[in-house]
Amino acid sequence: MLDFMYYNPVRVHFGKNALEALPGELSRFGKKVLLVYGGGSIKRTGLYDRIVSALRESGKEIFELGGVMPNPRAEKVYEGIELCKREGIDLLLAVGGGSTIDCAKAIAVGARTDRDFWEAFFKNWEEAHDAIPLGVVLTIPATGSELDKSAVITNMATHEKNGYDSERTYPQFSILDPTLTYTLPKHQMVNGIVDTISHLYELYISPPDEECLTDALAEACLRTEIDAARRAVIDPEDYDARANLMWTSSFALCGMLNNGKKTDWESHNIEHPISALYDVAHGAGLAVVHPAYLDYILPYAVPRLKRLAVNVWGVDPQGKTDEEIARAGVAATRDFFHALGAPVTLGELGLGEEAVDPIADLTDLSCFSYQPIAREDVVAILRSAL
Amino acid sequence: MLDFMYYNPVRVHFGKNALEALPGELSRFGKKVLLVYGGGSIKRTGLYDRIVSALRESGKEIFELGGVMPNPRAEKVYEGIELCKREGIDLLLAVGGGSTIDCAKAIAVGARTDRDFWEAFFKNWEEAHDAIPLGVVLTIPATGSELDKSAVITNMATHEKNGYDSERTYPQFSILDPTLTYTLPKHQMVNGIVDTISHLYELYISPPDEECLTDALAEACLRTEIDAARRAVIDPEDYDARANLMWTSSFALCGMLNNGKKTDWESHNIEHPISALYDVAHGAGLAVVHPAYLDYILPYAVPRLKRLAVNVWGVDPQGKTDEEIARAGVAATRDFFHALGAPVTLGELGLGEEAVDPIADLTDLSCFSYQPIAREDVVAILRSAL
Numbered sequence: 001m002l003d004f005m006y007y008n009p010v011r012v013h014f015g016k017n018a019l020e021a022l023p024g025e026l027s028r029f030g031k032k033v034l035l036v037y038g039g040g041s042i043k044r045t046g047l048y049d050r051i052v053s054a055l056r057e058s059g060k061e062i063f064e065l066g067g068v069m070p071n072p073r074a075e076k077v078y079e080g081i082e083l084c085k086r087e088g089i090d091l092l093l094a095v096g097g098g099s100t101i102d103c104a105k106a107i108a109v110g111a112r113t114d115r116d117f118w119e120a121f122f123k124n125w126e127e128a129h130d131a132i133p134l135g136v137v138l139t140i141p142a143t144g145s146e147l148d149k150s151a152v153i154t155n156m157a158t159h160e161k162n163g164y165d166s167e168r169t170y171p172q173f174s175i176l177d178p179t180l181t182y183t184l185p186k187h188q189m190v191n192g193i194v195d196t197i198s199h200l201y202e203l204y205i206s207p208p209d210e211e212c213l214t215d216a217l218a219e220a221c222l223r224t225e226i227d228a229a230r231r232a233v234i235d236p237e238d239y240d241a242r243a244n245l246m247w248t249s250s251f252a253l254c255g256m257l258n259n260g261k262k263t264d265w266e267s268h269n270i271e272h273p274i275s276a277l278y279d280v281a282h283g284a285g286l287a288v289v290h291p292a293y294l295d296y297i298l299p300y301a302v303p304r305l306k307r308l309a310v311n312v313w314g315v316d317p318q319g320k321t322d323e324e325i326a327r328a329g330v331a332a333t334r335d336f337f338h339a340l341g342a343p344v345t346l347g348e349l350g351l352g353e354e355a356v357d358p359i360a361d362l363t364d365l366s367c368f369s370y371q372p373i374a375r376e377d378v379v380a381i382l383r384s385a386l
Numbered sequence: 387m388l389d390f391m392y393y394n395p396v397r398v399h400f401g402k403n404a405l406e407a408l409p410g411e412l413s414r415f416g417k418k419v420l421l422v423y424g425g426g427s428i429k430r431t432g433l434y435d436r437i438v439s440a441l442r443e444s445g446k447e448i449f450e451l452g453g454v455m456p457n458p459r460a461e462k463v464y465e466g467i468e469l470c471k472r473e474g475i476d477l478l479l480a481v482g483g484g485s486t487i488d489c490a491k492a493i494a495v496g497a498r499t500d501r502d503f504w505e506a507f508f509k510n511w512e513e514a515h516d517a518i519p520l521g522v523v524l525t526i527p528a529t530g531s532e533l534d535k536s537a538v539i540t541n542m543a544t545h546e547k548n549g550y551d552s553e554r555t556y557p558q559f560s561i562l563d564p565t566l567t568y569t570l571p572k573h574q575m576v577n578g579i580v581d582t583i584s585h586l587y588e589l590y591i592s593p594p595d596e597e598c599l600t601d602a603l604a605e606a607c608l609r610t611e612i613d614a615a616r617r618a619v620i621d622p623e624d625y626d627a628r629a630n631l632m633w634t635s636s637f638a639l640c641g642m643l644n645n646g647k648k649t650d651w652e653s654h655n656i657e658h659p660i661s662a663l664y665d666v667a668h669g670a671g672l673a674v675v676h677p678a679y680l681d682y683i684l685p686y687a688v689p690r691l692k693r694l695a696v697n698v699w700g701v702d703p704q705g706k707t708d709e710e711i712a713r714a715g716v717a718a719t720r721d722f723f724h725a726l727g728a729p730v731t732l733g734e735l736g737l738g739e740e741a742v743d744p745i746a747d748l749t750d751l752s753c754f755s756y757q758p759i760a761r762e763d764v765v766a767i768l769r770s771a772l
Binding site for chain 2: 001002003004005006007008009010011012013014015016017018021210211212213216217219220221223224227228239240243244247248251256259260
């Protein structure tokens with residue numbers, strides 16, 4: 001087990017009645033609240049009205065920043081920063097999924113500095129010394145952003161999709177009501193499931209290989225996520241299935257599953273330029289990239305992928321070599337994504353050979369675990385997924 | 387899954403080099419530090435000298451409160467409160483196990499009120515509005531106190547062993563170095579293992595029974611703890627085994643395993659008067675009480691105890707009734723405690739029939755899950771363990 005530091009101060013309110021905690025949380029912060037949200041689905045579902053009522057009853061002055069898109073853009077962050085500085089916003093309330101939350105995190109630190117937010121934080125990883133407090137009402141279980149400190153922003157001007165984190169970017173509170181996900185379109189639910197499994201893989205499929213609690217917890221998360229996904233696809237209003245999907249995706253990134261592990265983020269690194277260049281949903285890109293990446297590095301990670309195959313996917317090891325068992329686990333992953341309706345080839349994303357070089361050019365390789373890879377490996381991985 | 391609220395702001399530094407984080411943590415707090423510790427083993431092992439050096443190098447003024455005993459007493463808390471008030475202590479640094487940490491937590495809140503700490507907090511559960519910040523260097527993995535907000539104090543004057551918790555009693559930081567446990571006497575290690583398994587049982591063996599992430603995480607903890615215990619008994623300096631024991635006992639009580647569960651603390655409730663009346667180590671008392679309690683409530687909890695037997699103890703369900711499978715899991719628990727060298731009867735604690743009524747009289751039944759029990763049930767449970 002590697003040495004680690006763990007710290008996560010987010011207050012989580014989870015369940016059917018979680019929104020009832022909102023007034024209590026609001027009472028801890030100042031009067032001016034900026035509501036940050038996405039494409040407007042929260043207006044159709046009535047959630048917007050419920051939140052605005054709670055804000056009014058709490059005596060808040062409400063400001064709005066709507067229209068945050070998937071793969072949130074730097075432009076929207078600049079717009080939010082300007083609004084916050086002009087109005088002296090006391091609290092950001094992000095209502096939505098990871099894109100909305102990430103955008104709000106970038107605004108939170110960007111609005112409390114005179115420096116350019118992209119240059120200071122997302123390019124040069126300077127320490128943020130202050131931030132506007134952030135609260136979250138989650139509607140899409142996927143990125144774990146509601147329980148972690150990291151944010152990913154896309155800068156279309158430079159075709160960069162960069163991340164940043166700081167203790168300042170932890171939400172002060174996150175409200176997680178699984179019933180809010182009942183109305184989520186199936187493809188968004190599936191993208192969230194793929195993203196969650198991908199996060200769990202990045203954490204689990206990495207050294208050290210000695211028995212450790214963190215690995216056992218990750219396997220528990222994977223089995224729960226897979227089981228809940230199968231049930232939620234059949235019955236979108238299966239409360240326990242939805243609750244498990246929501247809580248597993250959040251728990252996956254709370255930091256507990258990093259403890260004592262090296263971790264591996266190369267699949268995410270390869271996917272980021274796919275989203276940045278072609279505006280593909282992050283989960284859809286990961287469904288293509290992650291199994292292809294695992295097949296490629298498999299010779300260097302046989303014991304770990306064998307363990308995944310047996311403990312998570314229930315592969316019967318009888319009569320198979322270790323490598324065959326490991327391959328069966330990766331195949332089970334791809335089959336599972338496919339059965340959920342996720343794309344598993346670049347072709348299904350509408351991309352062909354012409355996309356391989358541009359994606360490889362922009363892939364920022366940095367976080368391998370079992371085997372370092374280079375540009376030519378990325379090209380080979382992408383070609384294997386055409 | 388039941389609704390829940392989760393919040394835990396403790397900073398954890400874990401590993402072989404965790405003590406290197408102490409100066410950085412100390413820099414966040416004022417000059418006057420009260421070192422709280424137990425019977426002096428930290429002086430024999432050299433830990434005391436390392437900590438005093440770090441405190442001096444950080445420019446701290448050092449005060450001391452040693453001699454905190456197992457089942458920490460109200461008298462020691464009063465002594466600490468008086469010292470803190472007199473000297474204006476800025477930080478409590480508890481170095482030891484759960485008794486030392488719990489004593490420091492009670493001092494932390496007691497020193498920042500004019501009310502009597504026992505009356506206000508441990509009798510009447512008033513809200514603590516202030517507390518002296520608390521840091522921890524853990525030497526005994528067992529109670530989880532280093533990662534939770536609760537404290538248990540014994541008042542010998544009234545034969546009460548009461549608990550209290552508040553967001554004010556979370557440690558600000560906890561330093562967990564598994565190598566510090568290498569020198570722990572075997573009986574203390576075993577008591578810690580029993581206590582940890584007992585905590586995991588109290589959380590896991592409770593409704594609801596629907597699939598939920600929390601149950602899967604608890605099973606992962608139990609399997610890890612059992613495996614690590616078997617290895618640490620053979621080789622006390624098996625680092626990974628010691629690290630898993632330490633982190634599992636902390637994680638068990640961080641709050642994550644309460645999420646969505648009713649939880650059941652009746653075994654702890656029955657054990658507390660055993661410690662309070664006969665000064666028995668908490669883990670030793672639990673090794674006797676917990677299997678006896680489970681055997682007694684088994685008819686009301688067959689599906690859950692069957693799941694425990696199969697998923698945690700690897701009981702082969704073939705050819706057995708559900709109740710037989712469930713009984714085999716409880717028997718495996720008792721056998722495991724026995725194999726570690728823990729007592730599994732009241733006789734092994736030096737107690738007989740004469741102890742049954744006094745223990746039952748002082749048992750504060752309050753937290754059942756599957757089946758409420760009354761005084762006569764406690765008597766029957768204790769008699770079954772004679």
